[in-house]
Structures are given as structure tokens and as C-alpha cells.
Amino acid sequence: MSESLDLRLALAETELENPVLPYLRQDRIPHIWCPGCGIGSVVTSFAEAVRRSKLDRDKIAVVSGIGCTGRVAGYVDFDSMHTTHGRAIPVATGLHLANPDLKVVVFSGDGDLTGIGGNHFIHAARRNMNLTVICVNNFTYGMTGGQVTPTTPSGANASTTPYGNYEYPFSLPFLADAAGATYIARWTSLHSRNVTQSIEEALKHKGFSFVEVISPCTTLYLRRNRLGDGVDTLQYYQDNSILKHGADTRETAIDFQGKMLVGKFVERQKPTYLDAVNATCAKLIGDDYQLYGKTPPEKEAEKKAAAKGKKKAAK
Amino acid sequence: MSAEDNAKKGKGTVFVRMEVCKGCSYCIDFCPTHALDFSKEFNQKGYHFPVLNRAEDCTGCDLCGLFCPDFAIFGARWKDLDEKRQQAASQVEP
């Protein structure tokens, strides 16, 4: 599979085809996203990250909820699942637990992940479920007409808050950090190369990894707030994003058209959900218990270690 | 105008699938060397797509490809292109 893919990629590039296309379901392109919507750029970064990570394509599954970003599952050429609104993380959790060899990626929007499915988000982070969550945060529910989401900055206009949003918004890195996520990064859709790198790191990270990408919604958020078009917004990102790796996530709140911190905020190691299950069962059952859900390299390393141990004992 | 017809003026070139472009102008405004312009023509859907008007300035950095939300453009360096073409040719022939 991977060999034929390499050949396909080589051919594709010589036929002067966009290198992202082999990762997309080309019969579905052009996509439905509006001109200037940042979701497409994030998909490009994702495809590039997958290519660089050299992961087996058959071992990657993409799960999305509903919404503009939720369409990603239908456009990428991986095993993918388009679930009900807000339920991308539960489905991904099930997928991961049933087949721990899979690398499950959740690709969804801010409203879907932290509004409708906020509960699932914090609990997956709390359990340190081995998932990669990519959240395209455009501060609004795009597909349903620009309603206010938990991340809409105070004062911003949305179709349900026509006189300005009077709620206090979530800061997603802070939420994820408080809930226990073990990899947290935030970028804007302007920082394509950083997004690619963060997604690549997130794919390789063991545990709950969360990448937030701030992105323009040209049709609803920008138009309702009279913020110009996508180019103006990318310019705003360029002028107002402050790079601070390892920043305290308590400082990451975003005010309406204010400064925003970007960077990789958190990276730590912690036993994942499956590790914890295994540890408990091993304690209860003892040596007969077969560990569940080790990745093939881990299994091999364990076998080697066991063989070494036996040799030592024989000596 | 296909890119192939362009003499190798700059260090690289871009390839545009004009029929899927939505004219957001990210590639044009964020090109580091300002090598792209909007076309005079429309595509099927009525958008102006980018054309490489200053081919000598294009470095093939692929920043346009990274930004394009519609997978409609990508840049490549001539050096890499020639290498890949040769590689693929040698893979396909035997």
C-alpha cells in the first residue's frame, strides 16, 4: 500500500498535480467552504503533517462532528466518520478502544467540540485518551448561520447576540490544560508551517493532544462584525499574534480583535487511559493478564525485554 | 498559459487549477515576492484566479500552496521538479 502510494505521489508530482490531492477524495473537490475560509488551509497542513510523519495511511482514522469543519471527514481520503453534532470525541474514543492500533484524529470546530460536545471534550482530556484533536476555532457556528459559540469573544456580534456577545468566552488551551490534556498548541491559519509541525508532533504524541487553529469565517463572523475579508484577518493575525512557547495557559484568553498568544503551551507525559486500565487489571489479575492495546513497536520491545530477562535468568 | 510554456525564468514556478479557485487572494497578497496577480479572465464559477505575472520573481517556496484553502495552487522549485521527473521516469520505464 505505502509503496504504491509513494509511486502515486511521485507520479502525481511529476504530472504537476498539487501534492495535497492524493490525501483528498478528489471527486468531492471543489469543497463547500466559502472563499477565504481558513478550514482548507488547515486541511492542507494536516495532509502535509501526515505525509511528513510517515504514518501508515490505513492506520489513521479521521472523525468529525457536524459543522463547516465537520465536513473535513468527507473530504480527506482516510478511513473517516462523520458523526452527530458534538459526538466526534465519543465515537473516536470508541474507535480507539476497539482498535488501539489506529491513530484516531478528531477534526472539528469550536462549536461542535466545546459547545455541543464540551462535556466529551473535557472528559477525554481528563482520561488522557490517546486521541489527536484538531479544533478549527472560527468563533462562530458557521453552517447554521453564525450563532454565538462558547469561544465567541465578548462584545462580538453573532446572529443570536445582535447587540454584542455578553457572555464570557472559553479559552480553549486553558480549558484543555485544566482538564488534563498532555499536548496543547494554538496557532492561527496564517501559521501554516507551525500548524503542520504541531499536528505532526500531536500525531506522534501519546495521550490527549489538542491543536487549536484560529481561522477566519469570512461569511459570518467577519461579515457580521465588519472585519473586512479573509486577507484583512490574516493581516490581523500577523500583527497581533504573539509567539510564546510554554506560556501559562491562564494568559491565553482572546479579547475581541485583541492580541493572542500562539505557540506550543503544554507538552508532558502521563499514563494514558489504556495504560491506567492495564495497570489496574494487571494488579487485579496478576501475570495472566495480557496487556491490551500496545502498539506493535511496544509489543516488540516488550518481547525483546522478556527474552533478555529469560536469558539472564538462565545464566 | 501552462507553466511548462514558461521559460525557467525564476527559481521556481506555480501550478494553478483555475477551475477550483475561489478568488480569495491569499496567494496573491501573501506571496513574499509579489509574483502573482489576478487574471483578467473568469473561471467557470465567475472568480478571478491567480496568474504568475512575474515569473522571474517566483522562488517556488510553496507559501501560496500552504495558504490556499481550495487546494488550487502550489509552488515548486525547478530543481526539485526536474529531480522528481527524472525519478518518476526511471520508475515507470522498466
Ligand code: SF4
Ligand atoms: S460559513 Fe464560515 S466557517 Fe463555514 S465555510 Fe463559510 S467561512 Fe468557513
Ligand code: SF4
Ligand atoms: S489562495 Fe487559492 S483560492 Fe485563493 S485566490 Fe489563490 S488559488 Fe484562488
